[in-house]
Amino acid sequence: MVDEHPEHVEMWTEERTGRMRYRVVCPQCGADYEHRVKPRSTDREFLATFSTEVRMVGFDMLLNHMTAEHEEE
Numbered sequence: 001m002v003d004e005h006p007e008h009v010e011m012w013t014e015e016r017t018g019r020m021r022y023r024v025v026c027p028q029c030g031a032d033y034e035h036r037v038k039p040r041s042t043d044r045e046f047l048a049t050f051s052t053e054v055r056m057v058g059f060d061m062l063l064n065h066m067t068a069e070h071e072e073e
């Protein structure tokens, strides 16, 4: 399911700090949730693996929002 909807989770790295952030946007109401993540290193291979986990966490967050806010729909 996560792989089918990767567009719901945006990820980027802050240039100044090198920290990763991610953001999910609700497709129904446009509510967005932005968070900073703390990767253990800046190793690119690690980040590639880590990005999959972030995507799952972000997607789970979106599902929670959908359940809480749009359950009736």
Ligand SMILES: [Zn+2]
Residues within 6 Å of the ligand: 026, 027, 028, 029, 030, 031, 065, 066, 069, 070
């Ligand atoms: Zn919503």
